[in-house]
Amino acid sequence: MMRKTILGLVAIAAIAAPLAFASSASAAVSVNDAGVGHVDKSDVQLALGWNNKAFDNGAGTLNFTAGAEKITVDYPMSCFNLNTGAVTSGGHRLFVQSGMAAVEATPVLNLGNGRQITGFDLSGKSTGFTPAGSTVVRDVTCGADTVLFMNEGSPTQPGTMSVTGGLKVNGFDLPNTPVVVPAPVL
Numbered sequence: 001m002m003r004k005t006i007l008g009l010v011a012i013a014a015i016a017a018p019l020a021f022a023s024s025a026s027a028a029v030s031v032n033d034a035g036v037g038h039v040d041k042s043d044v045q046l047a048l049g050w051n052n053k054a055f056d057n058g059a060g061t062l063n064f065t066a067g068a069e070k071i072t073v074d075y076p077m078s079c080f081n082l083n084t085g086a087v088t089s090g091g092h093r094l095f096v097q098s099g100m101a102a103v104e105a106t107p108v109l110n111l112g113n114g115r116q117i118t119g120f121d122l123s124g125k126s127t128g129f130t131p132a133g134s135t136v137v138r139d140v141t142c143g144a145d146t147v148l149f150m151n152e153g154s155p156t157q158p159g160t161m162s163v164t165g166g167l168k169v170n171g172f173d174l175p176n177t178p179v180v181v182p183a184p185v186l
Contacts, residue, residue, distance in 0.1 A: 029174050037122050048172055055117075063171075064102070065100045067166065071158050072157060074155060075093040076091070076153050078091060078149045078150045090142045093139055094138045096137075098133050098136070099131040103125075104125040104127055107120055126161060
């Protein structure tokens with residue numbers, strides 16, 4: 001009798017394990033550093049601790065955000081080569097503000113009934129930027145063994161924004177979202 005019970009439990013575990021892993025493996029957050037990609041319903045539910053009913057009731061209140069930075073001022077600079085003494089153009093002194101950016105999300109509807117949301121497509125379009133923390137100075141030199149030398153003209157205020165942190169929904173980290181830190185956009 002004991003042997004049959006143990007064998008029965010082993011059989012149940014063998015069947016249940018792949019099912020448990022299948023549900024977590026089917027979750028998919030795939031978003032690039034520009035904020036373009038897809039988030040499955042199950043990822044949102046996991047992040048917020050929602051069941052299907054809570055998701056259906058709260059789907060209209062979801063806000064997707066990502067860590068971001070905005071270049072507020074860009075000074076064009078010359079660079080001095082420490083080995084050769086040559087002066088070249090192409091450097092930048094950037095004033096960068098960190099913060100959060102809202103990411104535009106379009107619900108993906110179930111093809112069968114056209115009503116239930118199965119996930120969200122993220123367009124990469126930002127609907128706003130909320131500053132957080134202090135502005136920092138970032139120097140971009142002209143290459144190896146160079147330092148910024150002299151200002152080469154008037155600064156610009158490009159307002160260029162890039163995604164620097166993981167994706168969140170209603171302030172909670174989404175699972176499987178890597179933090180991507182792209183090179184500064186000039």
